[in-house]
Amino acid sequence: xxxxxxxxxxxxxxxxxxxxxxxxxxxxxxxxxxxxxxxxxxxxxxxxxxxxxxxxxxxxxxxxxxxxxxxxxxxxxxxxxxxxxxxxxxxxxxxxxxxxxxxxxxxxxxxxxxxxxxxxxxxxxxxxxxxxxxxxxxxxxxxxxxxxxxxxxxxxxxxxxxxxxxxxxxxxxxxxxxxxxxxxxxxxxxxxxxxxxxxxxxxxxxxxxxxxxxxxxxxxxxxxxxxxxxxxxxxxxxxxxxxxxxxxxxxxxxxxxxxxxxxxxxxxxxxxxxxxxxxxxxxxxxxxxxxxxxxxxxxxxxxxxxxxxxxxxxxxxxxxxxxxxxxx
Numbered sequence: 001x002x003x004x005x006x007x008x009x010x011x012x013x014x015x016x017x018x019x020x021x022x023x024x025x026x027x028x029x030x031x032x033x034x035x036x037x038x039x040x041x042x043x044x045x046x047x048x049x050x051x052x053x054x055x056x057x058x059x060x061x062x063x064x065x066x067x068x069x070x071x072x073x074x075x076x077x078x079x080x081x082x083x084x085x086x087x088x089x090x091x092x093x094x095x096x097x098x099x100x101x102x103x104x105x106x107x108x109x110x111x112x113x114x115x116x117x118x119x120x121x122x123x124x125x126x127x128x129x130x131x132x133x134x135x136x137x138x139x140x141x142x143x144x145x146x147x148x149x150x151x152x153x154x155x156x157x158x159x160x161x162x163x164x165x166x167x168x169x170x171x172x173x174x175x176x177x178x179x180x181x182x183x184x185x186x187x188x189x190x191x192x193x194x195x196x197x198x199x200x201x202x203x204x205x206x207x208x209x210x211x212x213x214x215x216x217x218x219x220x221x222x223x224x225x226x227x228x229x230x231x232x233x234x235x236x237x238x239x240x241x242x243x244x245x246x247x248x249x250x251x252x253x254x255x256x257x258x259x260x261x262x263x264x265x266x267x268x269x270x271x272x273x274x275x276x277x278x279x280x281x282x283x284x285x286x287x288x289x290x291x292x293x294x295x296x297x298x299x300x301x302x303x304x305x306x307x308x309x310x311x312x313x314x315x316x317x318x319x320x321x322x323x324x325x326x327x328x
Contacts, residue, residue, distance in 0.1 A: 069108030144304035156199035239263030
């Protein structure tokens with residue numbers, strides 16, 4: 001690990017008004033960043049420790065729930081407002097890691113975590129455009145079981161690792177960020193970037209911006225929602241496929257729906273095509289299959305992950321069948 005400067009901030013204002021530091025990174029729980037520094041993937045010149053920032057979880061006047069960026073994942077998953085109003089988020093967090101990791105990991109850090117692609121993490125022996133732009137992508141001709149089939153580019157096929165962010169995408173969450181220049185709000189679905197020609201650019205944040213909070217807007221369908229994760233082993237594994245979904249029905253007709261996919265895309269994937277197919281339709285296995293096929297029409301699987309196409313269809317149909325049955 002290379003030497004670096006270290007600063008500890010007691011407040012968000014203190015953190016964002018520190019003098020500009022080239023190569024600065026924010027340090028929350030450190031469950032991803034420190035690991036990447038040890039592996040030689042990340043080389044920050046300076047760390048600004050924001051682990052002492054408040055992580056309050058509060059209801060706003062309009063009924064939305066605002067979660068401080070420093071809130072620990074375990075605290076969010078256990079909070080009564082989250083468990084009762086946004087159960088898919090609680091389930092996604094509980095599916096995401098061990099209890100020890102959830103006790104350390106923060107909401108802001110979860111959004112900023114980098115891919116778990118084996119080739120990205122192999123700084124000594126593999127080419128990776130996300131790690132070194134223009135160096136190539138060894139994953140394409142390698143072991144691709146855990147890689148993406150949606151949103152990929154010739155430069156990168158790495159899947160986004162977050163469970164939490166998939167649920168947030170389905171919940172129309174908004175990310176509040178701040179810098180010395182002021183604050184702004186970003187839709188979660190716009191927060192992460194597709195790889196395109198620049199897989200090293202992973203979010204729309206500037207280097208000086210800090211995540212302050214995540215806002216969950218009021219949602220009628222969120223209370224009847226689910227998160228399902230399919231993985232190679234029962235615990236502490238990243239998703240092969242995950243589905244976050246919420247549904248509103250009038251009888252057997254779908255009046256509103258939200259769907260997001262994980263494990264299959266280069267960013268938390270809002271399934272807008274599937275939603276469009278289902279909105280106004282009667283809930284049925286046939287409708288669920290049409291929706292899944294529409295969403296996966298542009299999938300670009302490789303031989304090692306082609307199974308994800310059918311697995312995604314089956315998982316999505318299973319989640320929607322459960323929700324339509326629960327709501328009947």
